[in-house]
Amino acid sequence: MKKILVTGGAGFIGSFLIDSLLALGHQVRSLDSLEPQVHPTGKPDYLNPGCEYLWGDCADPELVARALAGVEVVYHLAARVGVAQSMYELRRYVEKNELATAVLLEGIIQQKERVKRVVVASSMSIYGEGAYMDRAGNFVLAPIRLERQLKAKAWELIEEHTGEALRPVPTAETKPLMPTSMYAIGKRSQEEMVHAIGRCYGFETVACRFFNAFGTRQSLNNPYTGVAAIFCSRLIQGLPPIVFEDGEQTRDFVHVSDVVAALVRCMAAEGIAHESINIGSGTVISVKEVAEVLSQAITGGTVAPQFPGNYRAGDIRHCVADITKARRLLGYAPQYQFKSSFMEMLEWVKRQTVAKDAFTGALQEAQRHGVIN
Numbered sequence: 001m002k003k004i005l006v007t008g009g010a011g012f013i014g015s016f017l018i019d020s021l022l023a024l025g026h027q028v029r030s031l032d033s034l035e036p037q038v039h040p041t042g043k044p045d046y047l048n049p050g051c052e053y054l055w056g057d058c059a060d061p062e063l064v065a066r067a068l069a070g071v072e073v074v075y076h077l078a079a080r081v082g083v084a085q086s087m088y089e090l091r092r093y094v095e096k097n098e099l100a101t102a103v104l105l106e107g108i109i110q111q112k113e114r115v116k117r118v119v120v121a122s123s124m125s126i127y128g129e130g131a132y133m134d135r136a137g138n139f140v141l142a143p144i145r146l147e148r149q150l151k152a153k154a155w156e157l158i159e160e161h162t163g164e165a166l167r168p169v170p171t172a173e174t175k176p177l178m179p180t181s182m183y184a185i186g187k188r189s190q191e192e193m194v195h196a197i198g199r200c201y202g203f204e205t206v207a208c209r210f211f212n213a214f215g216t217r218q219s220l221n222n223p224y225t226g227v228a229a230i231f232c233s234r235l236i237q238g239l240p241p242i243v244f245e246d247g248e249q250t251r252d253f254v255h256v257s258d259v260v261a262a263l264v265r266c267m268a269a270e271g272i273a274h275e276s277i278n279i280g281s282g283t284v285i286s287v288k289e290v291a292e293v294l295s296q297a298i299t300g301g302t303v304a305p306q307f308p309g310n311y312r313a314g315d316i317r318h319c320v321a322d323i324t325k326a327r328r329l330l331g332y333a334p335q336y337q338f339k340s341s342f343m344e345m346l347e348w349v350k351r352q353t354v355a356k357d358a359f360t361g362a363l364q365e366a367q368r369h370g371v372i373n
Contacts, residue, residue: 085362232346
């Protein structure tokens with residue numbers, strides 16, 4: 001039995017992780033700030049009574065010291081999420097992500113009995129664009145799409161010298177990191193901070209680069225959460241999902257159960273110290289297809305997705321996980337695919353109460369800041 005701290009333990013992934021760790025017989029403590037944007041009604045009803053909960057901010061050194069007392073393993077999942085919002089709330093994102101991680105790491109190195117392993121939640125967003133190949137089969141570092149290209153609604157990535165469209169391929173951990181938003185920059189910083197301090201002070205670290213996680217317990221009131229939850233939130237209110245660009249951008253949707261299985265394996269797996277590992281499904285699906293599948297399931301297709309042609313600063317076109325490394329180092333084998341497992345999420349969604357249409361307000365705010373065009 002290990003004593004484990006989970007930051008962000010009241011959240012979507014964190015709460016399921018706590019359930020799994022407790023079921024395995026571990027002693028678990030959670031530190032969570034109950035961010036109102038994620039938890040507008042306070043403590044969620046799914047909290048596990050077997051966990052010890054501390055309520056407060058990871059940037060509070062005294063609280064962090066209490067949370068770390070006696071802990072052997074830390075899962076650092078707490079973070080401020082949202083690409084568009086991060087582009088105009090810069091200080092808030094730095095405080096909640098980089099600063100909070102620095103405070104946590106200082107707490108770890110000040111402990112008399114030091115933590116043995118830290119697992120940090122990273123993100124596919126740190127890649128920027130995913131991996132691409134040209135027509136000759138050569139890997140190409142895709143350029144960032146320019147404003148004039150996006151205004152012309154020329155969405156695909158083009159090879160600079162030939163003018164031909166590049167072909168997206170699975171993205172491995174070896175791809176150079178090119179984050180295109182403050183959120184992504186923060187996740188890269190969190191990952192690099194944890195690895196650097198772990199190497200310096202002799203505790204093991206693992207960064208899990210999550211792709212688009214989905215499942216029950218994902219906040220439906222947070223307009224900056226995962227796209228599947230945002231679509232569901234609008235559809236159950238009879239509102240159409242709003243799809244940016246033309247909807248043909250592709251992502252990798254990974255079920256929360258698979259994410260948690262990978263996290264649990266990170267606790268004890270050998271030979272993974274200071275590694276960064278993709279956690280996805282390895283399956284390609286377009287955002288348009290996600291919106292259409294959910295629309296059909298929730299409304300019978302009577303509320304169709306809308307494609308106004310808007311685009312967001314910091315968005316990328318294609319990124320799907322190469323999970324070879326996770327398979328090799330963790331024995332990771334995803335069990336769920338979006339098309340065959342979203343009904344569980346939908347049944348849960350239909351039982352939830354969504355207070356208001358938060359997405360429209362978030363969209364208008366981002367447009368005022370010039371982040372969405």
